[in-house]
Structures are given as C-alpha cells and as structure tokens.
Amino acid sequence: MTFPPVLDIDWSTLAPALTLLITAVAALFFGLFHKDSRHVAIASLIGVGTAFLFALSRFLQPSDSVASFGLRYYGDTAALGFTFIILLGTALAILVSFDQLRRQDLERPEYYPLMLLSALGAIVMASAGDLITLVLGLEIMSLPVYALSAWRTGDRQSEEAGMKYFLLGAFGSAMLIYGIALLYGAGGTFVYEGLSQALAAGQLTLLATLGGGLVLVGLGFKAAMAPFHQWAPDVYTGAPTPVVTFMSVVIKVAAFAALLRVIGTVFPQLGAWVLLALAIMVAATLIIGNFSALMQRGVKRILAYSAVAHAGYLGLALLAPDNGGTAAAAFYLTAYALMNAGAFAVLSLMTDANDRGDDLERFAGLGRKRPWLAAALTFFLLSLGGIPPLAGFAGKVLVFQAVIEAGWIWLGVLGILTSVVALVYYFRIIGYMYFRESEYEPPRLRSTATNVAIGFALVGTVLFGLFPGLWHDLLRVSQTLVAGL
C-alpha cells in the first residue's frame, strides 16, 4: 500500500482549526489594548462562529478527499461532528466566562486566547489520523488548560488544582507517548491505517499489545476514566467554574474522539486483551463515578463525579465501534456538552465570587426564589440522569443499544443499574431546590451572557431529546468512515 505524498493539503479540512489559531493570536494582541475582557470575548465568539461556518460548509458539501497530509488529518463526518461539539462547548464556556471574569477578578488578557488554543488542540485531536498528530493535539489542548485551572492565582485550591492536573496530565501524556513508541516499534508507522494493516499482516507481539494498553491509559487519563480519574474531582472543585465548564466538555469530547478512532482502527488488531481491559475500565468508571457522586455534599463535586460516570457511559460506546457506537458516542457527547455546560452555567450564577459555596444547602428553596434558574437546572439534571424526553435519554438509549448489540450485555446491565444510583444524586439536588425551605439568600447575580448560554443549552437539551433522529441521522454516516476506511 502506498500513501499519497506527505504534503497533500486540503485546506477545507484545516480551516476550522486554523481559524481558531488566527483568532487566538489576534485576540491576544487585541487583549493587550483592551482593558475590558468582554471585547476579547466577543472577538473570540466571532472566531468560533467562523470556524463553525467553515466546518458546516464542509459538512454540507463533502469533498472527495477525506483527509490532509496522507490520512494524518481527517476532515470526515466524524471529525466534523466532533468539531461542532468542541466549538459548541467553547462558545458556551466563553458565554459563561463573559461576566464572571470581572466579577471574580480574573480578568487577564490571556484568558480567551488560551481557551481558543485549547479548543484548537481538541479539534486537532479529534481529527488526528496519526499518532503524532494525536500527541500534538493533546499537548496543544492540555497546556492551556493547566494554566487556566490555576487561573485564580493566590488561591490555594485553584493553584493545587492546576498543579495536580499538570503533574497527572504529564504522567498521562508520558504513558501515551511511551505507548506510541511501542506501537511504532511493532508496526513501523504512526498512521492509524498503516499501523492497522501492518499489525494485521504480522504476528501479534507483546510489544504491540503493551503499546495499545499504554495508549489506552494515556487517553483514559484525559477522558477521566477510572482508575485514572482522581484528578477530576479536585480539579473541578479548584478551578474557576467557567474553566470547568470548558474542560468538562471540550477535553472529554477530544479524548473520546481520539479513543474512538484509535479503537476503531488499531485496536481490533491487538487481540481481545486490550478490549477486555477497556471493558474493565469502563465498568470501574461506572461504579466508582456513580457511587462516589452519591457521597458528595457539594454540587460541584457531585457534577465532577457525574462527569466521571458519564465517561463510563461514553466508554460503553467505545466497545461497539462497528455497531453504531461512533454515532452513539457523538450523539451522547452532543447531549453531554449541552446539559453539562448548562448545569455548570447555572452553578456559576449560584456560587460566591471566589467559587466557594456550592453546598447542597445553598440550593434549598431555589425553586421559589429563582424559579427559572431552578427549572433550567432541573432540566439539565434530569437529562444527565437520562429521563425522557430529554437529550440525555436519547444518548443513553443509543449507547446502550450499541453496546448490547455488540454483545456486551453485562456491561449494558451494569450501566443501567448504575444509572439508578445516578438518578438518586441528581434528584437530591432537585429535591433540595423544590422540596425544602430556603435558609439562605442566593446571590442576586444576573448575567445576560450566562443566561444566553443557559437558554441555548436548555433549548438544545429539549430539542435533541424530542427530535434525536435529525442529528443522529447526520452522524450515522460517520460510522462507516471511521471503522471501514
């Protein structure tokens, strides 16, 4: 098999990522001359919107070439679908940050450029067709987020979050790179397709299996899958809420996009071993994530562990790449981006300026004091819990259906049983909001931008729940592209 020469560039595949890069650089200079970070935010939003339009135009008019650089950078339906979700998450995070930065005294010109760069890395990761591209994307995505996690300088918790995230993240990256080196040793190439063919042709070696396992661990770190999830709750609690909104969505999307592609192409050649390891990781994530969330008293920590648990549900889709798993995962990620970002957006309006004060008690009686806010949060939580007819339910059905059809019935059963636990902790928050009298006056914080984000997420959560077929049908095309290319 010969590959096209290295420098075949289809600029339309690169356009969304390049737009973000240019916007980030421009925003950095723009920020130097504009004291008000809100102007930078608007500029960033325009950049995100332009990137979205580029991705959309390619989505609507698919060209013959699916990739650039000889299958090293994809622009297929899957890549574009994930790009949409990443841009969506970024836009929501920018809206949540809009008024919060000033209120929380976090206004510094680098904030939005870092966020855009991180989103750029996420898009590169989701589009990568090559292990080196994957590492590049991962690092471009991660480094800005380490800085953003420690954005509240002088605050022990935030600095601890940044430090912890950086150390553990570096550890995860090291694992990934080591795994890549082993895979290269076994297959002689970095490109997924080439690697898959090389491995299929030769005998399966320990080198390759070990390499695959380490890649799984490295990406598992980013996806916050147990037992590599420990950073998540601390970072989510310590980092400023707008940053958490961003990372809980964008990083998860990128990690799962990369996992889906690697598992769809390389892993089938590595033997049942690696898949079994993945299945055990998924099972552990479901159990640990859900039961730990049940023990928490702070809403932010509940949502942090719930994010771990959702990594488990997404992990189910990884086990069924041939059976609609990719489309299911992409749909689930869309729903997750909307409902999770929405929940954190509501949370950002509830907490104190230093991000403390997210105890459950604070939410008591919110249904009476801030009825719209409470109603929105209720919708997001019900959707996270998988109650129909909201987007989270459709996502869960798709994921469970895929994993059961792939023959992993026990994992499906485990996933659904842990969902019962999940509903208990989500409903605990709803119960506090509606079934208790308030002992506390919630902050009278109003932010139009955050309200826009909440409204957008809410409409999306409801619409994707009522009419899931529209989006899922578009994504379904990607199934063949990832698995069969």
Place this chain on the structure above:
Amino acid sequence: MISLFVILLPVVVALLVSLGRGSSQFVRGMAFLGGVGTFAFALFLSGSEPFNAAWLPGIGVSFALDATGAGPVLVLVAALVMIPTLLVAATRVEQNAASFVVLLLLAQAGLNGIFLAKDLIVFYIFWEATLIPGLLLLGLFGGDKRREAATKYLVYAVAGSFLMLISILSLKALSGAASFHITDLMIATPALSASVQTWLFVGMAIGMAVKLPLWPLHSWLIDLNEQNHHSGAADVLGSLYKVGAFGFFAWALPLLPAGAERVAPILLILSAVTAVYGALAAIGQQHLKRFLAYGSLSHMGIIGVGLFGLHIAGLSGAIYFLAAQMVSTGALFLVAGMLYHRRRSFMLRDYGGLAKSAPALAAVSLFMIFAYIGVPGLSNFPGEFMALLGAFQTSAWAAGFATLAVIAAGVYGVNLFQKLFQGPTTVPTRDLSALELYVLVPFVAGVLWLGIAPAPQLRQIEQQASLVTLQMDRLAQAATADTQMLAAVPGGER
C-alpha cells in the same frame, strides 16, 4: 392524528397555564378547558387514523401511535376522571395551584402516550417521563414526610423501569427484529429461546410489577398516597398511573409468550397474595388515605390474577377493571379530600355520623363505596368478575384464594361507611357545595356507564387481548409440532 392531539393538547394547555400563572381565574378556566378538550378528543379516538413518524431511524424507533384495542378505552376513562380532578386542583390547592394543574396535565399527556404507543421505545419514553410530574406533585405539595415518600417512589420506580429498559433494548438486539414497532417485534421475538425469553420477561416484569403494583414491591404506593396533597387530586393521578397491568397486557405478554408461560404462575400467586393482603390490611387502617391505598392495592391484585391466568376473559376483564378502578378509586380519594377540607384530618376516629348533617355527601360516598367493592351493576363488577372467572380456568386455587379479597372488600367497604357516616354525630358538617357536586357528577356518570354498558368497551379490549392468546396458542402449537416431529424420528419417542 387524533391520537397525537390527545397527547399534545394537555401539553399545550400546560404551557399556557404556566405562562399565565399569575391569574387564578385564567388557571381555572384553562384547567377546565384542557380537561374537557382532551375528553372531547378522546371521544373520537377509537378507530382514528394511526400516526407514524420517524424518531430515531438509526436504531429503528418510530413515533408510532395507534388508537386500537384497549388504549382508547383507557384514554377515554382517564380523560373523564381528569376533568373533575383538574377542577379540584385549580380550586382547592391554596399555594401555587398553577403548578399543580401543569403537572397534572403533563402527566395526563404522558398517560395517553403510554396507552397509545405502538413502538416499544416510545412506550418506555412516556412510561418514564410520566414519573416526573407525579414525583414533583408529591415533593412540592405533599405532607410532612413527603421527601422520604418521594425518594422511595423514585428508587422503586426508576430501578424497576431501568431494568425494563435493559430488556427492551436486548429484545431487539437478540431477536434481530427490524424495528421497535409492535408488529415487527411480535414476528421476531417469539422465536427467541425459552430461557432468553424468560430472562427478558423477568426484566420487564420487575419494572411493570412495581407499577402494577404487586406485593412485595407495593410499599411506595401506600406512602405516596398518604403523603400526597390533601385535596386528593394527586392521588387520582396515582390511581391512573398504575400502568403496570397495561404494560404486561400490551407488551410483555404478547412479545414473550414462552417467558410469560414460565413466569406467569409465580406472578399469579403474587397477585393473589396482593389481593388478599391489600384487603386485609385495609380493614386495619386508621388513616383514610392509607385505607384507600390498601383497598386499591387489593384491586390491583385481582387485576394481576386476571392477567396472569392468561385466559382471554381474564385478560379483558383485568384491563376493564383497570379502567373502572380509575373512576371509583379516584372519586373516593376526592371525597377524602373533601372530608379533609371540612375537618383537617384523615384519621377515621375523627369522623362519624356525618350522614345526618351531610346526607348528599353520604349518599354519593355510599354509591362510590359500592362501586369500589364491586357491587353488580356498578363499574368495578364486570371487570372483577371476568378477571376471576378467567383465572379460574387456569388455576382454580389461586383464583379461589383471590376471591377471598372480594369477600373482605364487603367487610372493609361497609366498615368504612360506618366509621365515616354513621354512629354518634361528632360535629355537624357542611353538605356538598355546588363545586363539589359538579366534581362528583362525572364520577357518578362514569360508574353507571362502565357498570351498565360494558359490552362495547370490552369488545375493544378483547380485540387486543386476543393477541396474547394468539401468541400463547402459537407457542402451544409449536410445542406439539415438536413432539410430533420427535415421534416421527425413529427412536425419538420419549
């Protein structure tokens, strides 16, 4: 299209009510219009055009509704009961009546969806979605221990229905059916091996048994009814939302005949136990709402006995009883609410001799209690009788045992009336107000209608019940074919 309207109309009215929540006049008007409008649509439901639209074509889910069989009957009776219930909610709830009305309307939309869905996933969506309004009604408007009751309800209902979801998803994956539509499923699923069918049936049965409810999964119901808002309006919804029997009838039994054949005997015994246990427990209750809850649990047991006898008369009778109990149970919960409105108590010892000062209330209550305990000529009798009759064909023992509940019903019914309305007068009480009279009229009409003219509704229900017996017959034929084939093989005789 009408089947879509009976779902959409309550939702639209609910949206309007939540927008115009400021004016109680508007809320009352809309509540009444919503109830009557849905009822009007429900009248023309039977035999209307089926509705079908793609929902999640990727995994074969279509938004399919069809008003054939038992569905339209249940929708119609529920709509009749909802008119007065909405009126009570709009007038008797002191705080935030608009939310109460909104939740009731949303629950009604969900119920109609449950009864009309012809796609298994869509059925599940409505089944699960209807849980939330009921839960919020309890949590927002309930009594002192509402949080505990709500948690219990949530855990029971969600654990059960999620198990059901596993079975539903596996059903298509394992049988290779083309879609989740009932017709596609019914062709494919009976071919599954008996052991697979049994597992899938058990998964579905747990979810449905919680909502039937069957002993020992019933305890959420008693707490729910005790803690619900004192007007009784939420309890009426509770008696409508006992959809487990319908789930068995419309889905689990026809789809998994071999599983049903194996598990039904166990469920039959549990149902008989439920019937007798509920009736005996009712006799000992001091709390009016707990009393009614146990009495209605006993009814659900008899419905179960009818279903799991797997005989056509029992199946039809069970579903007819399910529709009929909505009326009598609902009416008595509202009467309980009216009594509470007068005396601020649900304890039976606080009452007595009300018949002297409130003769009209006593008369209507007596009528409803008669219906409740299954007096011939009134609503509960035809269904109850047929349910037991059908079960006698398959298991005379279980049916005979369940009949004890009917005898006990006579005891607790008379007991209840005596404790409330007869004996020494405690404090004189107001008789029925005009509003209360209007509220009770539809119930009286419903009791008479279902009691005197059961034939048309039963015909419709029977049409769907025959699906179950058809599948059971196919199963039996396949078994005889197998033995004949074995006999034909030399040396194959056993």
